[in-house]
Amino acid sequence: MRNLNLDQLQTLVAIADLGTLAAAAQALHLAPPTVSLHLSELEERVGAPLIVRGRRQAELTPAGELLVRAGGTCCRRPTNCLSRRGGALTGAMRWCGLAPRRA
Secondary structure (H helix, E strand, C coil): CCCCCHHHHHHHHHHHHHCCHHHHHHHHCCCHHHHHHHHHHHHHHHCCCCEEECCCCEEECHHHHHHHHHHHHHHHCHHHHCEEECCEEECCCCCCCCCCCCC
16 A cells, blocks of 8 residues: 555645546546545545545545645645755654554
8 A cells, every 4th residue: 555645635635625526637637537546545544534425516524624624735835844954855744633544
């Protein structure tokens, strides 16, 4: 299993911002199956559903809201979540109570 990555998080933030997987796919220049894959991988990693898929809209679950709130800033301005050390960006992110699921 791959670790959580900014591409997956960016996909969730786009879904939250735009309301549908199709709109997120278009905005991110991804194929819709890729958006679904990113979302499925995130849900598996966190161990909880992140959205409720409706007929026209995708609504965040409480876990999805928490993840978007905690990680949204990192997607919009990644340097805010990292520090400069010796001219290189370094850092780690913690997810406000969402511990990675152990396989």
